[in-house]
Amino acid sequence: MWNGKKVSVALPTYNEKESIRACIDQFFATGVVDEVIVCNNNATPGTSEEVAQTRAVEVFETRQGYGWSLRKAVSEATGDIIVLSEPDGSFVPTDLFKLLSYASDFDVVFGSRTNSALIWSGANMGWFLKWGNWFAAKYLEFMFNTVALTDVGCTMRLLHRRDLDRITPHFTVGTSHFGLEMMLLVIQSRARFIEIPLNYKERVGQSMVTGSFRKTLVLGLQMLFFITWSRLRAAFGRGPVFAEPR
Template identity: 25%
Template sequence: MLEKNTSPSVAVLLPCYNEEVTIGKVVRDFKTSLPQADIYVYDNNSTDRTAEIAAAEGAIVRKEPRQGKGNVIRAMFEDIDADVYIMSDGDDTYPADAAPAMVDKILEGYDMVIGDRLSSTYFQENKRPFHNFGNRLVRGFINGLFGAHVTDIMTGYRAFSFTFVKTYPVLSRGFEVETEMTIHSLNNNLRLFEMPIQYRDRPEGSVSKLDTVGDGIKVMSTIFRMIREYKPLPFFGSLGLIVGIVGLILCGSVGIDFMHTGMVARFPTLIGAVMLVIAGLLLIVTGIILDVMAKNDRKAFIVDANRFALMKRQGK
């Protein structure tokens, strides 16, 4: 093992909210697996002893007053500089002993390593059936849209490169941030690596902060928003086609009546049908314009990523 002075810097990021039951063990496990790493615990307005216990175990404890996991991750990414970042949860559901292999993959050149729960023990360990259904639904939808094969879209156990962290715009405020990360990576064709991990359910006495229905709605709304932004041509184009086809069908029915009677008997229908056709064409044109803008955004992202990579190399 290399000495700490010559090793790449590694930061373990643990967003926490009321995790006093498990946070001590999580910090100890990561200290054992990554003795060279700095371990950061960001306390998100906990009302228990989470921050106190984490500090006693040697973690660097900081406060984030804006409630929500997305807000915490945004603060972490802004504040902390490292060559490699490991993000996990403070609930002891992810194995710390997988972290060294994840670090190695980032050092090989990957932008993000995904700790894949779904290929191993997640469906056996997780006792919430709607979460299992939600994971499958989101995975199928996103993979179908982006032509990808990512197994675990919403895992909270990930590793990142410096360039990814400093160029990723965290927009979500809550637990939907993991879905946002995956969509962002697929849209920008980043280098992803999935590593199966042994997921375990929360230990006795540890309470989940997830709201199955509420967080599920937030995840789906995030997917809807990001599809609209990242895939505007399929989104607006499909909508435009549907509206336009309905308009053409109505126009056709009025045209058939005209052929039979020699007069237009349903002027309101004809006017509405023409407006639908025009609206459909406008939606398609909107999709084309926004698609060009989205491609320009991807070009700008590549330029920014290259700039940060160059800054990182020059800083060494």
């Protein structure tokens, strides 16, 4: 609970058997998390057994993909404040307090992994990935004239329930650029948002996307196209129409 509001954490999992239990326990250890929803996305055998040893609720999504998994997890979350993260050890659960510290002033708080002072040794944030994310974020910032952005691929973020509910009907992406789609929808819904730097550590196990240069490059180009396509749709009056905030 944070300032009288229930806090939920949504975690997708596919290849995080070795780290997921510790991640869940660390989120609950903050003392402010009321609920952790883990979406098992055809995860490694033994993952469910690890989750069962915690207070987390496990749900299942058979459609393979980062986006499908997160969409299922947030749809099952019941909190007033929903925090997205990953259970691979790359994010620090206590950074939740950084996000929450802005929750009174902003509808959405995005994290950024590109601040060099907070990138830990061994983290999967080499030159190409760091500056590729920065470039895509600046392109998005330019195209939509937003507040300062430095990362389009950071999973860890906070949304208030009312703002999540406004953008959820417009989700279309089930793959790796779902986080970008969510960011674009937040921007177009005119929610008040900010980006803040977070710790980024070495993950446990291998990433299915950013561990490969080719896959990372393809994803980056896909993101740039998606930003351009979204801006053109908005310019021609074909963008999403949002319900009025409650």
